[in-house]
Amino acid sequence: MMFPRLQGNQRTLAQLVALVVTLTFTTIVIIPPFYDWFCRVTGFGGATSVAEAGADTILDQTVKVRFDASLEQGMPWTFKPVVHSMDIRIGETGLAFYEAHNPATRPVAGTASFNVYPYAAGGFFTKIECFCFTEQILQPGETVQMPVSFYVDPAMVTDEEGRFVKEIVLSYTFHETPLPEEQAALPTAAAPNAGAVN
Numbered sequence: 001m002m003f004p005r006l007q008g009n010q011r012t013l014a015q016l017v018a019l020v021v022t023l024t025f026t027t028i029v030i031i032p033p034f035y036d037w038f039c040r041v042t043g044f045g046g047a048t049s050v051a052e053a054g055a056d057t058i059l060d061q062t063v064k065v066r067f068d069a070s071l072e073q074g075m076p077w078t079f080k081p082v083v084h085s086m087d088i089r090i091g092e093t094g095l096a097f098y099e100a101h102n103p104a105t106r107p108v109a110g111t112a113s114f115n116v117y118p119y120a121a122g123g124f125f126t127k128i129e130c131f132c133f134t135e136q137i138l139q140p141g142e143t144v145q146m147p148v149s150f151y152v153d154p155a156m157v158t159d160e161e162g163r164f165v166k167e168i169v170l171s172y173t174f175h176e177t178p179l180p181e182e183q184a185a186l187p188t189a190a191a192p193n194a195g196a197v198n
Contacts, residue, residue: 057154058091065152067096068171075176076104077138082145091154093128097145098172102138109137110174117169124156125168135177 065088067081082097102108114132116122129149138144148170156162 064167072175101143112172115171120161124153
């Protein structure tokens with residue numbers, strides 16, 4: 001039995017607090033890396049491939065890539081793609097940027113999860129550089145642009161389902177995460193370069 005020394009309402013309150021702490025820890029610390037692993041293993045949510053360099057072959061055939069951005073409820077940032085779409089040759093390396101701004105009067109940390117649609121394209125959408133699942137910390141008033149470098153694998157054109165894909169949507173959602181202890185301990189002050197793009 002939890003909290004055997006407490007009685008009645010005090011025990012119930014202590015149990016509720018313990019439950020909230022456990023759920024918060026699970027949501028912030030455990031779920032994002034588990035979700036990333038799950039998507040990579042199962043392909044759920046249009047999980048992408050990862051490479052260190054571009055494709056060896058570039059086709060004349062093109063595909064439209066659309067960029068989408070959203071925020072978890074309560075996340076105070078603004079977050080958007082700099083360019084909403086691009087037509088790119090299959091196998092060609094593309095470079096897109098997302099912009100995040102912290103209008104709050106306190107530093108805010110965030111981590112992005114991603115999704116690719118349609119799911120048939122997920123395994124062929126290959127990211128070379130990406131900000132997803134990497135903690136970003138924005139100071140009050142700070143604006144940053146974050147790059148995504150990618151290509152669409154030429155193998156998609158011979159895939160049973162992938163060959164019908166003419167448009168791919170890459171979507172990111174930013175979730176607020178706890179500030180690291182050393183950052184949280186700093187006094188809150190407006191950033192001197194508020195509004196600047198890094």
